[in-house]
Amino acid sequence: MSRPEHQAPPELFxxxxxxxxxxxxxxxxxxxxxxxxxxxxxxxLSADHPSYLLDIGCGTGLxxxxxxxxxxxxxxxxxxxxxxxxxxxxGVEGDLLWHDMGQGVMFRxxxxxxxxxxxxxxxxxxxxxxxxxxxxxxxxxxxxLYSAMKRGARxxxxxxPETPQQMELITQxxxxxxxxxxxVVDYPNSTKAKKIFLCLFAGVGASVPKGLDGMSAEEKxxxxxxxxxxxxxxxxxxxxxxxxxxxxxxxxxxxKERGRKQGKDVRHDSKFTARNRKPKF
Amino acid sequence: MKLLTHNMIQCHVANCKSHNFPLKIVLAEENSxxxxxxxxxxxxxxHMLPKLEWSAxxxxxxxxxxxxxxxKVPSPDNIPLETLAVLHHVxxxxxxxxxxxxxxxxxxxxxxxxxxxxxxxxxxxxxx
Numbered sequence: 001m002s003r004p005e006h007q008a009p010p011e012l013f014x015x016x017x018x019x020x021x022x023x024x025x026x027x028x029x030x031x032x033x034x035x036x037x038x039x040x041x042x043x044x045l046s047a048d049h050p051s052y053l054l055d056i057g058c059g060t061g062l063x064x065x066x067x068x069x070x071x072x073x074x075x076x077x078x079x080x081x082x083x084x085x086x087x088x089x090x091g092v093e094g095d096l097l098w099h100d101m102g103q104g105v106m107f108r109x110x111x112x113x114x115x116x117x118x119x120x121x122x123x124x125x126x127x128x129x130x131x132x133x134x135x136x137x138x139x140x141x142x143x144x145l146y147s148a149m150k151r152g153a154r155x156x157x158x159x160x161p162e163t164p165q166q167m168e169l170i171t172q173x174x175x176x177x178x179x180x181x182x183x184v185v186d187y188p189n190s191t192k193a194k195k196i197f198l199c200l201f202a203g204v205g206a207s208v209p210k211g212l213d214g215m216s217a218e219e220k221x222x223x224x225x226x227x228x229x230x231x232x233x234x235x236x237x238x239x240x241x242x243x244x245x246x247x248x249x250x251x252x253x254x255x256k257e258r259g260r261k262q263g264k265d266v267r268h269d270s271k272f273t274a275r276n277r278k279p280k281f
Numbered sequence: 282m283k284l285l286t287h288n289m290i291q292c293h294v295a296n297c298k299s300h301n302f303p304l305k306i307v308l309a310e311e312n313s314x315x316x317x318x319x320x321x322x323x324x325x326x327x328h329m330l331p332k333l334e335w336s337a338x339x340x341x342x343x344x345x346x347x348x349x350x351x352x353k354v355p356s357p358d359n360i361p362l363e364t365l366a367v368l369h370h371v372x373x374x375x376x377x378x379x380x381x382x383x384x385x386x387x388x389x390x391x392x393x394x395x396x397x398x399x400x401x402x403x404x405x406x407x408x409x
Contacts (some may be wrong), residue, residue: 009369048324049324049325049327049328050322050324050325050328051328052325052328052329052332071371073285073373075286077402081402085397086401088397088399093285093319095282095283095285095398096398096399097282097286097290097399097400098399098400098401098402098403099402099403100403100404103293103403103404103409104293104357106290106291106292106293106402107289107290107291108289108290108291108334110332111289113334129406131406140409144293204325213288
């Protein structure tokens with residue numbers, strides 16, 4: 001199936017029928033919810049008080065409901081009126097805004113304690129109108145977002161970059177706006193479970209959290225040991241002390257034995273088998 | 282649209298850089314304000330107090346006739362229960378359903394329609 005971004009602009013792709021899927025499809029709901037939970041984990045919000053969050057590309061408010069569940073207050077924005085209408089029907093707690101993120105975020109400076117966005121950022125790389133320039137839209141988005149966030153707040157974007165270039169374009173423009181941070185990849189070895197989170201910090205430098213890879217501590221240990229072993233064996237081979245000479249008597253006899261077991265016609269062993277030859281001039 | 286959100290948004294037309302806050306609320310009909318009761322959360326209100334633009338909030342609340350707020354910002358640590366209740370009602374329960382949000386900058390005067398409680402903040406090609 002081709003990517004949604006290739007089919008139509010977001011305000012048209014998320015039509016009434018597409019929006020309804022988000023209300024009835026339990027698989028979609030569980031995926032959205034689990035990704036929001038992970039995003040919240042990465043946001044690392046203060047436990048002292050409820051936070052005021054922005055949900056970019058909130059859609060029908062599935063991710064927002066998860067935020068409400070965790071006791072936070074949120075404002076959501078989306079470009080698809082059908083998705084917002086669906087959210088209105090479901091009676092979500094947060095406020096909904098009909099807004100295009102490529103036109104910048106219109107909030108006063110220092111408003112939000114955190115920003116969440118689930119499966120939306122890749123849409124910004126599209127040029128759906130003749131006057132859309134993805135790079136400009138990304139720059140506008142990230143600069144206005146940076147100012148709308150409290151110093152030290154984090155923004156976590158789960159998204160599906162199509163190519164490495166797209167990923168680079170997005171991170172570059174975020175860094176240009178003043179953000180620090182980077183990508184967190186969960187389950188990098190799985191095609192289906194692999195999820196990319198862009199984790200940005202406004203104002204305060206911090207280390208990027210580690211991605212989940214679905215391996216227990218023991219497995220990780222095993223992996224690292226295997227690597228050490230291999231490096232060791234490589235180094236011994238270089239000096240050639242452990243390895244016997246090629247076609248030594250043992251090697252020849254082992255080979256003949258193998259042949260016999262396979263039912264091949266093998267000469268009998270004698271005192272001449274694999275004997276040393278006289279040196280040649 | 283809740284008044285908390287209204288207190289946070291400003292006009293974002295490209296040429297409109299100053300005096301673009303707060304957006305004036307011009308109500309469409311008499312009954313375009315609804316109340317949706319929700320649970321009081323004092324911690325959240327205390328947390329949001331420093332972020333609020335108090336004079337803008339007070340003006341809006343007064344012009345819509347929603348309640349009495351003190352002239353000055355109460356300090357988050359000892360905020361009277363009455364004020365807390367009014368703030369909770371005004372910020373989180375009042376829901377403006379149908380109105381126009383008009384930019385206070387006279388050169389701009391852009392108006393954003395609010396329909397069914399959702400503000401349409403999309404700009405046209407020339408305004409970006």
